[in-house]
Amino acid sequence: xxxxxLLRRVGYGLILMLCVVILNFLLIRLAPGDPAxxxxxxxxxxxxxxxxxxxxxxxxxxxxxxxxxxxxxxxxRGDLGESFFFNQPVATLIAARIGPTILLVIVAQLxxxxxxxxxxxxxxxxxxxxxxxxxxxxxxxGYAVPVFWTGIMLIILFAxxxxxxxxxxxxxxxxxxxxxxTQALDIAHHLILPAFTLAIIYLAQYARLxxxxxxxxxxxxxxxxxxxxxxxxxxxLFKHALRNAALPILTVAGLQFxxxxxxxxxxxxxxxxxxxxxxxxxxxxRRDYPTIMGVLFFASAMVVVAxxxxxxxxxxxxxxxxxxx
Amino acid sequence: xxxxxxxxxxxxxxxxxxxxxxxxxxxxxxxxxxxxxxxHLNGAVQSGTATAxxxxxxxASPLRYDENWEPQPYLAESWSTSDDxxxxxxxxVQGATFHDGQPITSEDVxxxxxxxxxxxxxxxxxxxxxxxxxPDAQTVVINLSQPHPALLLALSPALAPVxxxxxxxxxxxxxxxxxxxxxxxxSGPFMVEEFTAGEATVLKKNPNFFIEGRPKxxxxxxxxxxxxxxxxxxxxxxxxxLYPFMAGSQEIRRLEKADHLALTDQGYAGVGPINWLAFxxxxxxxxxxxxxxxxxxxxxxxxxxxxxHRGVSQIQRGPIIESSPFFTADVETxxxxxxxxxxxxxxxxxxxxxxxxIDYIPGPKEQQQSVAEYMKSQxxxxxxxxxxxxxPDFPTWAGRVGGHDFEMTMDIVFNWGDPVIGVHRTYxxxxxxxxxxxxxxxxxxxxxxxxxxxxxxxxxxxAKRKELYTxxxxxxxxxxPLYTINALPYHTAYDKRxxxxxxxxxxxxxxxDMVEWSE
Numbered sequence: 001x002x003x004x005x006l007l008r009r010v011g012y013g014l015i016l017m018l019c020v021v022i023l024n025f026l027l028i029r030l031a032p033g034d035p036a037x038x039x040x041x042x043x044x045x046x047x048x049x050x051x052x053x054x055x056x057x058x059x060x061x062x063x064x065x066x067x068x069x070x071x072x073x074x075x076x077r078g079d080l081g082e083s084f085f086f087n088q089p090v091a092t093l094i095a096a097r098i099g100p101t102i103l104l105v106i107v108a109q110l111x112x113x114x115x116x117x118x119x120x121x122x123x124x125x126x127x128x129x130x131x132x133x134x135x136x137x138x139x140x141x142g143y144a145v146p147v148f149w150t151g152i153m154l155i156i157l158f159a160x161x162x163x164x165x166x167x168x169x170x171x172x173x174x175x176x177x178x179x180x181x182t183q184a185l186d187i188a189h190h191l192i193l194p195a196f197t198l199a200i201i202y203l204a205q206y207a208r209l210x211x212x213x214x215x216x217x218x219x220x221x222x223x224x225x226x227x228x229x230x231x232x233x234x235x236x237l238f239k240h241a242l243r244n245a246a247l248p249i250l251t252v253a254g255l256q257f258x259x260x261x262x263x264x265x266x267x268x269x270x271x272x273x274x275x276x277x278x279x280x281x282x283x284x285x286r287r288d289y290p291t292i293m294g295v296l297f298f299a300s301a302m303v304v305v306a307x308x309x310x311x312x313x314x315x316x317x318x319x320x321x322x323x324x325x
Numbered sequence: 326x327x328x329x330x331x332x333x334x335x336x337x338x339x340x341x342x343x344x345x346x347x348x349x350x351x352x353x354x355x356x357x358x359x360x361x362x363x364x365h366l367n368g369a370v371q372s373g374t375a376t377a378x379x380x381x382x383x384x385a386s387p388l389r390y391d392e393n394w395e396p397q398p399y400l401a402e403s404w405s406t407s408d409d410x411x412x413x414x415x416x417x418v419q420g421a422t423f424h425d426g427q428p429i430t431s432e433d434v435x436x437x438x439x440x441x442x443x444x445x446x447x448x449x450x451x452x453x454x455x456x457x458x459x460p461d462a463q464t465v466v467i468n469l470s471q472p473h474p475a476l477l478l479a480l481s482p483a484l485a486p487v488x489x490x491x492x493x494x495x496x497x498x499x500x501x502x503x504x505x506x507x508x509x510x511x512s513g514p515f516m517v518e519e520f521t522a523g524e525a526t527v528l529k530k531n532p533n534f535f536i537e538g539r540p541k542x543x544x545x546x547x548x549x550x551x552x553x554x555x556x557x558x559x560x561x562x563x564x565x566x567l568y569p570f571m572a573g574s575q576e577i578r579r580l581e582k583a584d585h586l587a588l589t590d591q592g593y594a595g596v597g598p599i600n601w602l603a604f605x606x607x608x609x610x611x612x613x614x615x616x617x618x619x620x621x622x623x624x625x626x627x628x629x630x631x632x633x634h635r636g637v638s639q640i641q642r643g644p645i646i647e648s649s650p651f652f653t654a655d656v657e658t659x660x661x662x663x664x665x666x667x668x669x670x671x672x673x674x675x676x677x678x679x680x681x682x683i684d685y686i687p688g689p690k691e692q693q694q695s696v697a698e699y700m701k702s703q704x705x706x707x708x709x710x711x712x713x714x715x716x717p718d719f720p721t722w723a724g725r726v727g728g729h730d731f732e733m734t735m736d737i738v739f740n741w742g743d744p745v746i747g748v749h750r751t752y753x754x755x756x757x758x759x760x761x762x763x764x765x766x767x768x769x770x771x772x773x774x775x776x777x778x779x780x781x782x783x784x785x786x787x788a789k790r791k792e793l794y795t796x797x798x799x800x801x802x803x804x805x806p807l808y809t810i811n812a813l814p815y816h817t818a819y820d821k822r823x824x825x826x827x828x829x830x831x832x833x834x835x836x837x838d839m840v841e842w843s844e
Binding site: 031032033034035037038040048050051057083085086087088093096155159160163166167168169172173174176269270271272274278279282284285286287 | 354356362364365446500501505506521522523524525527546548550551552554555558559562564718719720721723724727758759760761762
């Protein structure tokens, strides 16, 4: 890998983000509804003069192309603008919510990889056994069921019928003055349902992928050798086979990051999780253009960076790819 | 597998520990759950319940109101109106301070009222206020261009928060002032500890509140829970203590079953929330009053309130909420009469039927979408083929109705206490404004109605004022620019151990300085 390759990849990433910004900007403005009317509605009504002054204040009177040029200029200067609704900088709103989103996405990612791989390995042990059939069926269902439906079902089951998990939010308000360990446990308790909901889709994919990958590796000569040397089944599966079978799983994990973020947007809405997804959802309903743009910009930046890192790490791991552009 | 078993065991122990009774000081904290998101905390430049609930805890006002519509002392210990009704004098209490320790003076009150006049969407509240004199630190003299009987009600906490002039008088636009959300300095019983946009507002007791021994609570936390189902579970599980502005019949019936909760429909007379069917009187078919009357005769309010709303909402027979002293039932109420409805349509030239569209506000399904769909089937009985036009979200609906691009629409409009504040705006010819929702979007114009409303706005004698409003309601019942259906069944659910939950005319949009936990 050389510097010019890296620069080219970063350059592609920046061009992609610029395209994302332009596309998002135009798409949002295609939606019917005037933000000034929404703000006036939130205020309980307004006069025509007030509507006009709102439009002027937020630059909504300018032609769309001028608005777009101003927006791109501001973004290049690191200014994501101010929320129409909250009158606060979009960066402040996002900063308050990016932590919960990253926490949710990372925990869901780890959960899905861990459980998915364990299930995949167990299934690969006996490809025609009961466990293997279960993993195949579970994977198909897990992938097919919409994430919001899973969330609602889990809420009904574990928060209403058998109330052992909190139904919404990230923290119990009554514990906000408690010590850090209690608060951390409280957050973990709130995290279980949303993280599991988000993990289910990807868990199913990892289970199938690791099953296939393991089956391929288990047929290799070195596995036969390990068995011939008297290694235990557990040692063969987890120490010898899984290490080699893990490479495609890790690659997919990096590429799935973008999907996890989009999944998180839905899960956050279902579980009232105070992350960027809920902010995006509410902002769309309010036609809060700067906030929608800010969240989309941040989410796309995260995806571009994750893909770039995956690509680079893959090239580091596999020397055969280094010479290719 | 041992590791997995151990992890699962630890998770179960942690879960059971967290679901046990949480740590909280008995009597200390009140958790209010709400689906409404406040833009900020300054009620002087923002109407609506989302801001008013926290704003009335943070900011005191000159007066407060009891459940009988009677003004009570608050920052003003006494007040008087001159004989000609053109001057109102307020005498402020001694020793009241803002949360930052600065004294609350007449200058602050004058600044606040003028700021509200210039920036609040309810222009009629303080429109007649010409100037305000402050002869000394404790005296406020409000000079009016005309008598203004709605003024005292407009001095309520929900409408006239007293702001610190030394903060908001710095020349910045008050509507987008940074101190509306951060480091908010108020004058009321609770101080802002934390405001997280779209998530929560945490309020702490003001230890220097000017009323001795109040507030009783140490802390109020207002949590935003956008999903009503999640909010119900939070109330049932005791994660939240008070849920105001609950309007869904299923929600109400469900929380009625919770042993530890009490429910009340008191506290919403001031808001006066009315669910109605509005007509675009400038549309070709609906410009004929006989068509509008026919529709009114076809609708069965009883079915809507008893069947669609499961008996939790009340019929509303006119533009002024029935709990207001200005309401009259002595008007044509359009009891269901399909034969008469058909006859009126035939008379108007639509004997062979007609087509109409109906819009509705997306969101409050039971009050809006369900009623719109009912209209389709009910009006079909008199030969009107109704198309229900859904809007994907509020901005789309607001754009259509504000832009007068509709034939019929369901709508929810609040009275806001005095008719001058919340009723006149819907009917005055001068308030037909393109692009403005909750103005006179029906485009209804009747000079006689304008005369009556303008006279009632300046009439100081309550009896004469009521006569004027009675006449207005009679004309409206004949003209039917809109057909009122029901009062929104707002309820407050609260933990039974809570004492003095506000049930006055402003409900929870009123200082909760008396609310406390019982032993």
